[in-house]
Amino acid sequence: MRQSPKLRFCVQTHSLQDLQQPAVSSKVFIQRDYSSGTICKFQTKFPSELESRLDKQQFEETILALNNLYAEAEKLGGKSYLEGCLACLTAYTIFLCMETHYEKVLKKIARYIKDQNEKVYAPRGLLLTDPIERGLRVVEITIFEDRSIGSGR
Amino acid sequence: MPGGSSKIGGRGPSSSPLPHTVVPPSRPLRPSRYVPVSAATFFLVGSTTLFFCFTCPWLSERFSVAVPIYNGIIFLFVLANFCMATFMDPGIFPRAEEDEDKEDDFRAPLYKTVEIRGIQVRMKWCSTCRFYRPPRCSHCSVCDNCVEDFDHHCPWVNNCIGRRNYRYFFLFLLSLTAHIMAVFGFGLLFILYHRQSIDRLHAIVTLAVMCVAGLFFIPVAGLTGFHIVLVARGRTTNEQVTGKFRGGVNPFTNGCWKNVSHVLCSSQAPRYLGRKKCVQSVCVQPPFLRPQLTEAQLAAKILDNGIQGDLHRSKSSLEMMESQSCDAEPPPPPKPELRYPGITRGNTEECSLLNKAPPTPTMYKYRPTYSPGKNHTALTHAYANQLSRGESVGSARDSSSSTSSLLQASQQPGFRSQPSLDRRDTSSERVGGGGGGERREGGREVGGGGIPGYSLGGRSYPSFSDPTVLSGVASRSSSSTHTSAGAAHVSEATTTSASFKSLANQTTPPHHPSRNGSLSYDSLLAGGDDFDKGVMADSAAPEVASGRPCTPAAGGYSSPFLSSQQRVAEMHSQSSQSPHHRHRSSHHHHHPFLHRSSSSTSSSPPPPPEKERLLSEPHPGSHPPPANQATAPPSSSAPPPPHHHHHHHHHHHSHHHHHSSSSSSSSRPPRFAVPHAPPHHAYPYRTRSTDTPLGSSSTSTTHPPRSPHPPPLGKSLSYSSAAAAEMQYRLVRKASASAGANAAGVGGGGGGGGGGGGMGGGGIQAPKFPG
Numbered sequence A: 001m002r003q004s005p006k007l008r009f010c011v012q013t014h015s016l017q018d019l020q021q022p023a024v025s026s027k028v029f030i031q032r033d034y035s036s037g038t039i040c041k042f043q044t045k046f047p048s049e050l051e052s053r054l055d056k057q058q059f060e061e062t063i064l065a066l067n068n069l070y071a072e073a074e075k076l077g078g079k080s081y082l083e084g085c086l087a088c089l090t091a092y093t094i095f096l097c098m099e100t101h102y103e104k105v106l107k108k109i110a111r112y113i114k115d116q117n118e119k120v121y122a123p124r125g126l127l128l129t130d131p132i133e134r135g136l137r138v139v140e141i142t143i144f145e146d147r148s149i150g151s152g153r
Numbered sequence B: 001m002p003g004g005s006s007k008i009g010g011r012g013p014s015s016s017p018l019p020h021t022v023v024p025p026s027r028p029l030r031p032s033r034y035v036p037v038s039a040a041t042f043f044l045v046g047s048t049t050l051f052f053c054f055t056c057p058w059l060s061e062r063f064s065v066a067v068p069i070y071n072g073i074i075f076l077f078v079l080a081n082f083c084m085a086t087f088m089d090p091g092i093f094p095r096a097e098e099d100e101d102k103e104d105d106f107r108a109p110l111y112k113t114v115e116i117r118g119i120q121v122r123m124k125w126c127s128t129c130r131f132y133r134p135p136r137c138s139h140c141s142v143c144d145n146c147v148e149d150f151d152h153h154c155p156w157v158n159n160c161i162g163r164r165n166y167r168y169f170f171l172f173l174l175s176l177t178a179h180i181m182a183v184f185g186f187g188l189l190f191i192l193y194h195r196q197s198i199d200r201l202h203a204i205v206t207l208a209v210m211c212v213a214g215l216f217f218i219p220v221a222g223l224t225g226f227h228i229v230l231v232a233r234g235r236t237t238n239e240q241v242t243g244k245f246r247g248g249v250n251p252f253t254n255g256c257w258k259n260v261s262h263v264l265c266s267s268q269a270p271r272y273l274g275r276k277k278c279v280q281s282v283c284v285q286p287p288f289l290r291p292q293l294t295e296a297q298l299a300a301k302i303l304d305n306g307i308q309g310d311l312h313r314s315k316s317s318l319e320m321m322e323s324q325s326c327d328a329e330p331p332p333p334p335k336p337e338l339r340y341p342g343i344t345r346g347n348t349e350e351c352s353l354l355n356k357a358p359p360t361p362t363m364y365k366y367r368p369t370y371s372p373g374k375n376h377t378a379l380t381h382a383y384a385n386q387l388s389r390g391e392s393v394g395s396a397r398d399s400s401s402s403t404s405s406l407l408q409a410s411q412q413p414g415f416r417s418q419p420s421l422d423r424r425d426t427s428s429e430r431v432g433g434g435g436g437g438e439r440r441e442g443g444r445e446v447g448g449g450g451i452p453g454y455s456l457g458g459r460s461y462p463s464f465s466d467p468t469v470l471s472g473v474a475s476r477s478s479s480s481t482h483t484s485a486g487a488a489h490v491s492e493a494t495t496t497s498a499s500f501k502s503l504a505n506q507t508t509p510p511h512h513p514s515r516n517g518s519l520s521y522d523s524l525l526a527g528g529d530d531f532d533k534g535v536m537a538d539s540a541a542p543e544v545a546s547g548r549p550c551t552p553a554a555g556g557y558s559s560p561f562l563s564s565q566q567r568v569a570e571m572h573s574q575s576s577q578s579p580h581h582r583h584r585s586s587h588h589h590h591h592p593f594l595h596r597s598s599s600s601t602s603s604s605p606p607p608p609p610e611k612e613r614l615l616s617e618p619h620p621g622s623h624p625p626p627a628n629q630a631t632a633p634p635s636s637s638a639p640p641p642p643h644h645h646h647h648h649h650h651h652h653h654s655h656h657h658h659h660s661s662s663s664s665s666s667s668r669p670p671r672f673a674v675p676h677a678p679p680h681h682a683y684p685y686r687t688r689s690t691d692t693p694l695g696s697s698s699t700s701t702t703h704p705p706r707s708p709h710p711p712p713l714g715k716s717l718s719y720s721s722a723a724a725a726e727m728q729y730r731l732v733r734k735a736s737a738s739a740g741a742n743a744a745g746v747g748g749g750g751g752g753g754g755g756g757g758g759m760g761g762g763g764i765q766a767p768k769f770p771g
Helices: A003-013 A056-073 A078-089 A101-124 B031-062 B066-087 B166-193 B201-233 B237-241 B256-265 B295-304 B307-324 B345-352 B375-388 B393-399 B401-409 B413-417 B423-435 B438-444 B462-478 B484-506 B521-527 B533-546 B550-561 B564-576 B578-588 B607-616 B624-636 B640-656 B661-673 B678-682 B684-697 B719-737 B741-757 B759-765
Strands: A024-031 A126-129 A138-144 B111-116 B119-126 B138-140 B145-147 B152-154 B159-161
Touching (some): A056 A101, A078 B256, A101 A126, B031 B166, B031 B201, B066 B159, B066 B166, B201 B237, B201 B256
Antiparallel strands (some): A024 A138, A126 A138, B138 B145, B152 B159
């Protein structure tokens, strides 16, 4: 019945299970929170699929940190203004050599996500995907199948 | 110039902007696309070169060397911004991957509503890109991409203008205006000093350059002025020409200063296409940590024999039932497994799925929990009522958080793929569908569970559910005081909206490109004849070449947003007032910001009652919303009552003939709150539908007595009355939907006067919001 897919997985990967990543069980998509407009912000509501895998606090912390980072990227500050002026003055050739403020923050975000994955999510069989890969529309959390514990989890 | 991948990744109907690869274009070459941009480049570079060669030498000698330097700098600026606007990726969204579209298209709603600063904004499902378009995003049919903060598709740069390159486009316009003025001015100076030797080559060339400059100055300056106003108001061209915020509040504006600084000073937005994919270097290996294995939780489990955990786990589904069942029958007794503490947690959870789910792998764990048995009725009623209470998507989700997420995680293929004739299955499916998933929440606005008696046996054919869909839509969006009967209709909308997403996915828009919402100047022109002259002239050139697709564009553009009844009504009025059709089509675009999913419906309503309702409206064609509402009630009732109510409508029409539109608009909310006549109570939608036309009936003096016939083809509707009525209608909806009613009322009243000024012009001339 429905045990068969699970068994199939076991049979498939049994010989390679030390090397292969566990099978992907499902994916959760954290949607954008548009309540404050089009600024990049993700919903902090804890998805129920993760209830058995992750603490609510951890999740919220991650999402809030991401939101703060994106807010920093989109901030209209002196730095971004100067960058714009410089770009204008150099007929935008400055973009060939310099990294924009947003890109810098995106790199920071990528590092943060990697860090979170290593410390918090991978040990729990989860994986965060950088939302920039999805056009900043969703944060994708991949839930890996847990074969080490019994079924029904 | 640093270039994006816009030309490569985003062009052509067959290209697909994959997230991390650049797909070489394999579509047929369309040289006509490159004509405007080539002409623009030719004129710009050619004229300026001639100016520098023939006019500037004398000027630099006669006056100062600063003249050519100044002109040179400005021209460089023009070129730089022109190149950036042309070659930069406007903010194309990569296509969503397969796994993101978890729900079966067949059941997922076409629209999803979000609340942005208190205003309901609708997000449409893009069948090409496979996601719900974020607010302000639109799909450009020319480029075949969804573009973030879509402004318009500019033929002069042969590129979409979106979030990433709007700044360059705007600066291009500003600098081009300055450049044209400088060239014309200095050319004039040259000519004035060379009046005697006017037949010399230099003078002739200068005259020619001046002519070109003078010719282009008017449209460019007009367009520049238009965009200055847009930037100040925080609107996009798309929003302006479709009249999305006409008479309403723009949720995306932060005030004039912040809007300007956002355009000019914000950091360059990142591109989504063509990014280097980061290699996932994290190794995920079991054993995995589990939150519930903490000591405290284990202790709790042991002590409570799992009840606490079970309660927690089942609470969410109970919560949903309880919160939804306010107006319906009492919630069913707790699930039996809760009374048996001996059952382990895992098994309990499975039991809580009411034997629907198999005992296992995680991916199958979260099938919808509702049994097709006794629970569903309460759930569906409650759910529908919950929807009708005007909850936002977010809050609605909260109350059904666990369950909806459960549903979201894996939809039941069994339920979804086969429309079931069984009422129970349909209902539970509805509920399951309604409760689950982000996408589902778009349907919440119009769909709860299937209500017994109104269920169409699980068939989601639009033709069946049209009237009830519309009634449901009308009821949903009208007020929070719905009867459960209203909610019953609401439920039907899910079927239609749900099925429409699948239809949308299956059928690519057959005809006009602007149907997809891309705002090329074709639809700009079609959309707004009263547009700013600059825009008109600017777009006139390509339009002349391509013919003026006014009518089809307007009709085509509006069709996705209309139900077929609206289209029917529209066609009727279209035949009678073609000059106004574009206005109508612009009004249709209010729809995205009204939480309705009626656009998905196709038509085959019971025609006579529908037409009766249409008849009763003074602007059947121009007001799909009233038409929607109008069509809603009769379909939900037996034929005799609609006839009866029509007579009441006639009375009301005659009463309100004398009211000014503004007074009626100001009095609308109270009128809306208090139904006029007892018969209206039976049809809450009717109250609204009468309100809408009545307010504007003052402007339509010729209001033939209503009779149960098809709408009069010769009915003429004035543009301003249509605008006024539409605005008042929107006003009513906003009043019921958000707290911003008061502001909207003021704006709506002011907008009523400005509505006659024309779509685009009206938007410009009548500043209605604190932008």
